[in-house]
Amino acid sequence: MAYHSFLLEPISCHAWNKDRTQIALCPNNHEVHIYKKDGSNWNKIHVLKEHNGQVTGIDWAPESNRIVTCGTDRNAYVWTLKGDVWKPTLVILRINRAARCVTWSPKENKFAVGSGSRLISVCYFEQENDWWVCKHIKKPIRSTILCLDWHPNNVLLAAGSCDFKCRIFSAYIKEVEEKPAPTAWGSKMPFGEVMFESTGTSGWVHGVCFSDSGNRVAWASHDSTVAVAEGGKTAVCTSLSSETLPLLCVTFITENSLVAAGHDCYPVLFVYDSNNAALSFGGKLDVPKQSAQKGMTARERFQNLDKKASVDSKEAVLESVHKNSISQISILNGGKAKCAKFCTTGMDGGMAIWDVKTLESAMKDLKIV
């Protein structure tokens, strides 16, 4: 497990390239910095300056090697590498509030942008005009879209929103693709159709993720719950209220296990049992440093009692790897079916790479199903 501190400021968002040698991240300002791995160092090789507002979402398409970024300046840019320079192309999103998140579709012919304008812009490239065009999904979204994830069939899109709901929409664009085959979430998928809407959890939906098969969707909500819904005749929702602070991001690492992380600064494992439709807590995925326990002098004890009204010798320093909230998780290799490594970035400006095998052997009773 490796931890690298990039900056002192929060990393707003990050994206990896196909072979995981380069990472594009936003250092909490209007730019995107691309770092390249060189042995054990990270060198900044590109700085992408085009946005007029903070960059809130980055996604790097692995096959076509294009980066899409979106920001609070209500714009999105698609960057293509020409020689040694990244050239931006503006995409008009027709939104009047900040864009919050962006993801490429699995086939990389479309991308979706969630924004504060209470709508999702699904953008595709129109060959005749050499121009990115966007279509809006508006109903029945009532508030900001915080997170998006595509289904493997390139048509369905899961969206988590500030109106306390996680929904699955159809983002079928007839200009770029064939009619999709029926899925567990339904068979008729015209553009903008709501295939699923969550019930049961309250709180803003911070993170949403489809499983590898696309039959399950998981979301993390601000009321400290994680929920999984399984598609079918009637979608089954299962949620788990946790005793921790709210989680901000969630991802499947196998079909039955999820890793989530958030304001508690360490990733957590959840296991979903589809036979009983039950979600359970799998374990805390942090490797704590064994701090030397020195005995407390009487003076220190009195000082603690005076200052903090407690006799605890717990230090004020967090024991986890990340020293501040973790805002994004990305899978490095293995895909969502058999993830072997995942990466977390957070508000402490650091990036940690976690190895699933090492974690499994380090924590006893940790079973990744």
Add this chain to the structure above:
Amino acid sequence: MAKNTLSSRFRKVDIDEFDENKFVDDHDEAADQQGPDAGDMMAALHIALRNPPINSKNPAIKERAQTVVLKVLTSFKGSDIEPAVKSLDKNGVDLLMKYIYKGFERPVENSSAILLQWHEKAFAIGGLGSIVRVLTARKTV
């Protein structure tokens, strides 16, 4: 010159009600609440926490539920609080936390001290998550 000759009736209109972007929660049916009988404290707690007026918009019903629960909570002995909290399930602990914070809002003589003891025990079981759920709940008790 000093007298306002134009109509100021428009000032009495609540403009937020007419905002077309206004967020309206899903509305569910209201449930009524019955008071518990005196006697077995544990059972009284369970009964008091049954059927919380979560879906009701009627403040009178909520007020009644709150006084009932507060009465039950304050009549517990200090040593009985922990086993009582342990006997509740996850949703029960969340509901208890909601009532505790509602009780903090309107302190009656000595109620805060008892409520703080309840809070400590409920926090040990429910953790920060139960407090976050009190803060983020759309349907308050």
